[in-house]
């Protein structure tokens with residue numbers, strides 16, 4: 001199936017690890033050019049090297065920044081435009097809110113920090129990319145959100161609140177974006193094997209004094225497909241949403257969770 005992605009420019013915030021990196025790999029295989037952002041130059045360079053193994057023709061530019069700093073979104077979009085002259089696809093896949101193995105009460109400072117990071121970080125970058133895509137009268141924005149936004153979890157309360165806000169933003173903003181032929185959507189991963197997931201399992205294991213393997217085994221028993229997902233399985237949906245085949249999809253957030261969610 002030809003996804004018609006050849007020559008498209010994809011900016012991936014969080015493209016050096018986990019779901020973002022798997023997305024970068026797939027978009028590169030489809031012929032996209034990549035602009036990858038992360039906070040650590042070494043990890044970005046490692047990601048670029050790994051992508052070039054399978055997609056040696058891919059043009060990849062790297063940008064080291066903390067995208068949750070208030071001015072970073074403008075700089076990132078300006079730099080991507082400077083390098084490629086366009087941004088056709090934006091993928092937001094940066095750090096989620098803190099998790100806690102205990103049902104904690106978070107401080108005011110913690111809450112403000114969480115909002116300032118993933119919630120405002122995704123919104124700011126989306127709005128900056130939209131300003132450019134609006135002039136182009138085309139574009140795809142895909143946000144990696146999280147199942148907790150629809151289904152609250154004791155260990156991920158903060159993450160749930162932030163993700164619920166993003167799902168609402170995606171729907172609300174999609175109507176403005178649609179006037180300019182810009183589509184915005186979200187993906188809701190369940191449990192997906194990435195460094196962030198490993199840290200989450202490890203925190204639960206430490207708190208309960210069990211091994212990581214037992215925590216994962218118990219988790220899998222709650223998932224109808226009985227396993228943790230792979231980053232490539234989320235990336236496959238993002239790649240489809242980025243393509244012309246998804247030109248009539250906007251404002252929606254789709255689960256990739258092995259059947260874990262209860263809501264319809």
Ligand SMILES: NC(=O)c1ccc[n+]([C@@H]2O[C@H](COP(=O)([O-])OP(=O)(O)OC[C@H]3O[C@@H](n4cnc5c(N)ncnc54)[C@H](OP(=O)(O)O)[C@@H]3O)[C@@H](O)[C@H]2O)c1
Nearest residue numbers: 014016017018019038039040067094095096146192194196
């Ligand atoms: N994995 C799951 O099970 C799961 C489930 C539901 C939702 N999600 C959501 O999916 C998204 C991606 O998660 P993941 O599991 O793929 O995480 P990951 O493997 O930790 O990757 C996160 C990526 O974002 C970059 N990053 C983090 N904070 C950044 C910042 N402030 N500025 C720029 N780059 C930043 C990281 O690079 P540096 O550290 O070098 O900056 C890395 O490339 C998160 O929003 C998470 O909440 C994940």
